[in-house]
Amino acid sequence: MKILMYNTVSDEMPYVEKWTEKTGHEVVTIDQPLNETTVDRAKVFDAITTQQTTAINAPVYAQLAQFNIKQIAIRQVGYDVLDLPEAFAHNIRLSNVAAYSPRAIAEYTLTQLFNLIRHNKKFDRAMNKGDYTWAAGGQAREIHDLTVAVIGVGRIGTALAEMLHAMGATVLGVDPIYRAQNEPFVTYTTLDDALSRADVISFHTPLNDETRYMADENFFDKIQPGTIMLNFARGEIVDMVELEKALESKLLAGAAFDVTPNENDFMNQKQDVTALPADVKRLIEYDNFLLSPHIAFYTNTAIKNMVEMALNDAVTMVNGGVTENEILR
Missing domain, CATH: 3.40.50.720 (NAD(P)-binding Rossmann-like Domain)
Structure with missing residues (x-):
């Protein structure tokens, strides 16, 4: 053949x-x-x-x-x-x-969550300027203290949930399909309940008519102040205008994305930073926003x-x- x-x-x-x-x-x-x-x-x-x-x-x-x-x-x-x-x-x-390899994406999601809660971007930027004080990044949280809402508990979401549970985190699952085998490490609940309780929201859903821009203004209105948002699924799941507003207002304590709606314009390319899309240039300036070039699977x-x-x-x-x-x- x-x-x-x-x-x-x-x-x-x-x-x-x-x-x-x-x-x-x-x-x-x-x-x-x-x-x-x-x-x-x-x-x-x-x-x-x-x-x-x-x-x-x-x-x-x-x-x-x-x-x-x-x-x-x-x-x-x-x-x-x-x-x-x-x-x-x-x-x-x-x-x-x-x-x-569901674990590949789950492991990278966990990596970036750790980078956020340990304020590693802030510390790296401060140390590059010679500031080695503790205050430069701020005090961290420990993962066993966190409640994580995994939106989309398929193969990848399940792999992440297992890892989080093993480290002591409380895992809430939001998925139209109930999988009984996940009960030992996932508490299934509604989206609204998960958003009201979660310290961390992690998307692992496919992109379809139901999930496209599900994280809109109404979605952000339901989350707790100080929430962390992770998107290692598809860029169009999150309204990036609302994301930027939430970072600016401190509604979000941080966010890590491996995807964006406009990623085909710049990812997997070499270019001057000034040539990046305007919204990406603004977002990467935040100390609490991490962007990777769609490499979670890699x-x-x-x-x-x-x-x-x-x-x-x-x-x-x-x-x-x-x-x-x-x-x-």
Whole structure:
């Protein structure tokens, strides 16, 4: 089988080579995402895979169908980049990699929470100016004293909840799906109740019509003063204007984000700081706001699994088989 791998990064190549040696299938890699301009590259292939944050728009699916491409395997959890109705209308099967490494994202979320409660950005900035006093950063809190609302208790949210519980934090879970196996370390509750009680709010939901800009003005009105907010899911879950207001007014004690609604304009690029979007430039000036370049997933285990699972799913779907990673109608 001949597979075209869109938007390939160098870190993926060793795992691609090992997979081709093991399976005998041919994989051709390109570094562009799948879109209206690059879809023609798929013409002579049997299957395709991609990972990207830019949308795969309607015309792409019609073109793929003309090339007799019957599937798209995305190498990521979030599938909001896909136009599901359009794909299904052209009988294109879809898959994601929902569990390439939930711990990778959970661990990084926890890392940034620790950075916030220990005021590490403040201390680093002060020390760079020669100020080594305790007062430069301020007194920290300990994690076992915190109540954390995990919004979205799927694989990633569950992994984070387990870690938090092991360190003594109280974990509140908000999710339309109740998972009984989480009861030992999660107390399920309503969103309003969680917001009224939480010291920390952490988003781990997919992006869809229900979650897009769920953290709006009304949402912020319900949180406690001094709350910490973490977003390692999708940028459009949080209204960034309201986020900035909450930081400015001290409603939020801090925030750590790995994503933004406009991340395609600047993330995974090298540029002068002055060229960053205006809202990003303002936010990174805050001592209590941490921004990372969508790297929470970025571990050796995750990259290996993303590549191997997506390629395996591509072969399975083309051959008419069943994969647990398929995105169903």
